[in-house]
Amino acid sequence: MEFIVFLGMPGTGKGTQCSLLKERDGVLSLSPGEIIRAKLSQDKEIADSVNRGELLSDDFIMNLVSENLNVLTKSNDSGVLIFDGIPRTIGQAKILNDLLETQFNSSPSLVVCFTVKKRLIINRLNNRVICSSCNAPGQLSKNFVCSVCGGKSYTKRLDDDSAVIRKRLFNNRKNTNEIYDFYRLNGAKCVKLDADSNIDSVYKKLKRVVLSTKI
Secondary structure (H helix, E strand, O other): OEEEEEEEOOOOOHHHHHHHHHHHHOOEEEOHHHHHHHHOOOOHHHHHHHHOOOOOOHHHHHHHHHHHHHHHHHHOOOOEEEEEOOOOOHHHHHHHHHHHHHHHOOOOOEEEEEEOOHHHHHHHHHOEEEEOOOOOEEEOOOOOOOOOOOOOOEEOOOOOOHHHHHHHHHHHHHHHHHHHHHHHHOOOEEEEEEOOOOHHHHHHHHHHHHHHOOO
């Protein structure tokens, strides 16, 4: 099993590209964000923290990752698993490495850091919606059509408002750089991907980057 980490600020397109790779290339992906959002209606405390733009504890996040990793790898053997938006702290990166070493005698072989100009990130997040059919992120438009499944209905994330967005960007910028350096110093192939352009252009660049895996 090859493990890939997608890093980047919120709104850089990690989730969109993960959805495309899953749909078009059959890879596995694990997104703690999706798992947490599924719990929002069940736990008011978690919902309140997320909606304020606060980071949940490393232990809480990594317990969710461990539980879902076991389910994913047992039910599907695509050969590639992408961690989308995880790890978000150095602590999570170390826990994830220990987890993969213990369960798979492995570690992430490729780290892709998505880079996008700050003003574009803020614009994307202000206009971000989630497809009601497949949960892929997209951009709000008059005639919305999901780029992954073709769905035409959407929901809006509660944490995508200007004040929360700026807090999340502040929390994530320093962490993203530290995590990237952590993997680089530990021998993983680390690539910075310019994700300013449209979805299909970014997908083509990303596909070239990950050709060394089994995709």
